[in-house]
Amino acid sequence: MDIQELHPNFSVFPTYSLILPPSPTSEGRKFELRNKVIGVYDKGKPGTVVETEQSIVDKESGEVFTKVRSSGFLVGQGGWGGPKGPSTVNYAPPEGKAPDATHVVQTTQETAHLYRLNGDYNPLHATPEPGQKMGFGGTIIHGLFSWNSAAHGILRELGGSNPANMKEFEARFASPVRPGDKLTTEIWRMGNVVDGYEEVRFVTKNDKGRVVLSNGRCLLKITGVKSKL
Known part of the structure; x- marks a missing residue:
């Protein structure tokens, strides 16, 4: 898929809402950024987990455009007697099955500086x-580099680089990435399809074999066409 900037279907990348609410001002809509704390969980001596949700909502209609859920771990801040919270869901790749696709990104010594822009x-x-x-x-x-490069690779390999083909995307930051690391994302199709979106699981590792993104999962419309983007 090759859509230029002035094309009527030009769109920001699906994960863009993590850093800036996408507001189509040409349509004259009014948006609200709604934040709420879903839960605060006491994990004992290791620390406390704070789970939050951020939504971009049409102020007049109430339509939700994007929803971001995140969990932050406060190291050493546990043991205050609060609820332990729900067990973490583990989205492991299927055992004994080779990846359906692989995406490789080579970082440089300058990659970390790009986020200053x-x-x-x-x-x-x-x-x-x-x-x-x-x-x-x-x-x-920046952790969002491994996050976004994995999303880009999955959409490129299986979704034709069409932003409309990615409905959900999630992963856990497992290890830091150093400038110069080569990141390999292994991608598996799970076969279960709901409303045209198939569950896809993935793991991203550095060139030393260390996992940097775990519990990777997204919902994707599979096109079977690899994009050049």
């Missing part, structure tokens, strides 16, 4: 000292 001024992504103190060994790349 989006207003991310966290020194952890620009200079080695903070990462060395935190035990990462130096600069690390």
Whole structure:
């Protein structure tokens, strides 16, 4: 699929709502960004989990355009007597089955700096000292890079790079990514289709075989056509 910027079907990438609400101002709509805390869970000595939801909603009609759920882990802040919360769902790839598709991305020493163009001024992504103190060994790349590159690869390999073909996307940040790492995303079709969307599971690893994205799952309309994008 090849849609240029001035094409009437030009669209932002599906994960764009993570950083900026997509507002089609030409339609004259009014949007609200609604945030709520779903739960705060006490995991004991390791820490506390805070689960939140952010929705972009048409103020007049109430139509929900995007919904982002996220969980943050507050290290060492547990043990306050709160509920433990629900068990984590594990979206493991099927055992003994080779991936249906694979997508490889080679990062560079400059990759971490690209996020400064989006207003991310966290020194952890620009200079080695903070990462060395935190035990990462130096600069690390923004987590959204591995997240978005995996989404891009899945949509490119199986969804024809059409944003409308991706309905849901989720994963867990398992390990940091260092500048220069090669990321390989292995992708499996699960075969269960609902309303045209098939469940797809994936795992992203660096060139040392360490998992950087786990519990990967998305709902995708499979086109069977690999895009050049």
